[in-house]
Amino acid sequence: MDKALIVEKINDFLVDEFEVEANDITPEANLKETLDLDSLDFVDLVVAIESNFGVKVKGEDFINVNTLEDFYNLIDNKLS
Template identity: 75%
Template sequence: MDKGAIIEKINDFLIDEFEVEAEDIKPEANLKETLELDSLDFVDLVVAIEANFGVKLVGEDFVNIVTLQNFYDLIESKIS
């Protein structure tokens, strides 16, 4: 799966599952602030990533994840 497909899939489930407004989804968006994701949303996000990409994430994976771009890069690195 290429980076564009990964980004598109992540954006789609952020809109569908987390009711994030499409215009708020930008690479520089802060996951917690701009996207208003709380700790329960992060659990749901981990489940959604596993379901959509077959990748298991753990808490340590999120230590350096601040922006949506960081998140895209994390998923891309886990897939490859």
């Protein structure tokens, strides 16, 4: 799966499942602030990643993830 498709799928589930405004989704946007994640939302995010991409992620995978671009790269690396 190429990165453009990864970005598109992530953006789609952010809008659909996390009710993020499409205008707020930019590569530079802070992941936690944009998604306003609490611990339950984080669990939902992990489930969304697994169902959309078929990869498992853990909390430690997100240690260096600050922006949406970091998030896109995390999923891209997991799929590689």
